[in-house]
Amino acid sequence: MTTTIDVAPDVHDATPQPRGLQVRRSRGDRAFFGGVSFSGLVVLSIMVAVGLFLAIQAAQALRVTGIWSFLVTAEWETDRGKFGISAVLLGTVLIAAVAVAVAFPISLGTALFITEVAPNWLRSALIALVDLMAAVPSVVYGLWGLFLLEGQIVGLSRWINTWFGWIPLFKVAGADPNSPLASATVYTASIFIAGVVVAMMVMPIQCVVMREVFSQVPVGEREGAFALGSTRWGMIRVVALPFGRGGIIGGSMLGLGRALGETIAVLLILSPSFNINFHILQAGGNSVSYLIASRYNETGGVGLSALFAAGLALFAVTLVVNSTASWFVARSRSGASSEA
């Protein structure tokens, strides 16, 4: 393996010359190297193949509308050649954004609590619980959201709308907080509720990644902070958070990736519409995975091709998100700032 070793500079020599390293690989090394690079290439080629397959399948639909029109049209009438992804993609992004906004503080807090605060007996129980949350199938979350959460959270939606309705994001058309007979249904089946349910699914993933990173905080630095008189919060702020920054960002982005693709929970809750709707508390919205799951069974020809085009768009967005995530993680390597 090619590893460079930092040779301590010779104190006596004014101009130190690093010793040249000769790499001689054994047969085992070579086999390992070959195997690893092969699987790496396979993963890469599968990704490329998926992208290519989607692009080829999508070509028919994109030829009907044109790429630009496909990106900006907020309608889905495939049989009449009028369809586009803008509203759907916006819905996808909004759902994912709500999910991450809700899940991030919870998972960060849980991860910090588990690694830094909780007593030992509680720690293992909490870890098991969070892992359990990750193992619950998403349809269960969906049903939970539909039959329990939706009824309970309407009050919160109404409250946010009542007090923060002046922010366009929280505006709800047709809502009248002053009317006792106003229907609560305008707050149901919304992007917000779908986002909250997806947050429950995203949270454990984020939490696991963050917990892993926090548990690797060097004991020496942690003890050092305490030795210098730091409170626990001070230690978290000065040692744990900077050390784990990469993991925090990486975990959130991983969660965002999952939130973008979540289907069944969204399918159960959201009332589909193809208008551009950025009022997240208002009934109606859409997401790419929802669109594909609900229409796949019912279309053929151009309609099917259009679904592939939507899939391609989702694929591209996920790719961008994940690349950004890895770029972030690579830039702020865990522990980099605290080691300095």
Next chain:
Amino acid sequence: MIDRHHSTRRRSVVVAALLTLGFALCLCIGAPPSATARSYQRISGEGSSWAANAIDAMRVNVRKFGITVDYNPSGSTAGRKNFLNGTVDFAASDIPFQLNPEDGSAPEKPAPNSYAYIPVVAGGTSFMYNLQINGKRVTNLRLSGQNISKIFTGTITMWNDPAIQADNPGLVMPARTIVPVVRSDGSGSSAQFTMWMISQYPDIWNDFCNRAGKAPACGYTSFYPTISGMIAQSGDLGIAGYVSQGFAEGAIGYVNYSYALGSQFPVVKLLNKAGYYTEPTPQNVAVSLLQAKINTDATDPAVYLTQQLDGVYNDTDSRNYPLSSYSYFILPTTVAGQFNTDKGQTLGAFTYYAMCEAQQDSASLGYSPLPINLVQAGFDQIRKIPGVVVKDIDVTTCHNPTFSPDGSNLLADTAPKPQACDQQGAYQCPDGTAGVSNVPTAILASAQIPVAAPTGDATPAATPTGDGTPAAAPSGEGTPAANGTPAANGTPAANGAPAAGGAPTTTTPAGGNASPNGSGSKAFVPVLLVPTGQNCDPDSGTCPAASGAPAPAAAAPAAVSPVASAVLPQSSGWNTSLALMLLIVVLTIGLVLAPAVAWRHLSNKAPA
């Protein structure tokens, strides 16, 4: 020592042998299904969620014969699509293949002569709603077809719209927004509903179609167009699930009658051309479908047995429910893809069961059993399945409640006439509907039919209203408020707003179709299944109003206060739980920030 060792080993061998034997036995015991499964292969179907409750009951019941059927109620459109793709062995669909779709969608292209339709169950597309007045659930809402159409096209948006109020003289309709809940997936219910709307109220539909941006493809459609203010849900179950939620007050959605029964929710009594508001009970659906025109051209499998429902929409029988229809199985008639003759044998056995024995259960589920001619036609269609083991079934052994020796539809013949208070006009019945048929709703005193002697228990719906009805009925089979409810209810200002659009309404006195079939069929009566609250005695033909609670008595004290809305508390957005929530947020933030602030404060102080 050695000996003991030996014995342990022997024992373990014996144990192992016993275990193996036991395991084998278990397999054998568990095997019966798999032993018969040699003759029956697992088959799969997909489609209509409208008919899914009936199909599910069939699936469960045939399991005892070793037949395993998987059914996915993902909507009629998906069922037909996947049947064409060859991924399922049969499809269930409320409408036939869309060879020439009218909504601009791509035509479906089944190979000619590769499929056959059989009607499998009849039922009513009902309007399930969630509405309260003064905190009490409304269970007896009535609507004209025009108002239903306007609700589902967004032109009537409030429950207290004068047109709706006119349909419900006994209720003080609340000033609440109507939330129409429609199907988001490709659905036969949507197709049936829009077909009816186009036939009856083309202007309302076309206007909506334009507003929803669908024009010019404004034919009937499986994909209900949505506009702002509507909620779209997937499947009948999705709609029923949404409407039955506590928050969904004001919501109304179209589902099969069986879903309203299952959710214990009421359905709208829909105005028919005879001027009566009716519920899609199995009997009413049976009566209505007497007017369905079934295609009898057996030479063309693309249309054979399909339905033409204009007669149902315009039927002037007082018991008619306009949105009654049949739902179909689409059966393969050629071997193709994953479908082979082994599966054909299973499918044949399953469909024989569906056409014969299963029909006696459909009424208890909220569907209506098939009439004898369709069952016989269905038997002939089943013969076309490749691999089917043909049975010669005597239809009288099916215990189908519609069968009578003289060939008439017994269920339809014995269907009770609607009560006088269900007639369009100044009166309204308090009785509940569908899933809450035992929960009457209090009605205004002015909308109650004046009762002379409210105690009389069996007085047929106590109709001495001055329109001098009954008299003619008591012959035997006839029904209480029967044949001659003469037009003018004689009562005040009948219907300020002419609710029914263009319907001949009040002046058509049913009578014509009543056919109080003589005593000839009486011997066969006992099979009659009456699942809903209307406990009608098949012998006397009497139907006491509301089985559970004596209607007039329950209604009398109620006299709804007309100031319905003023009582409700002003919800300004604040209440204790919200205050608590805010407190928790503040505390959480405080607990997170406080140590940091304190630490910083202290650390700033320390050097000084």
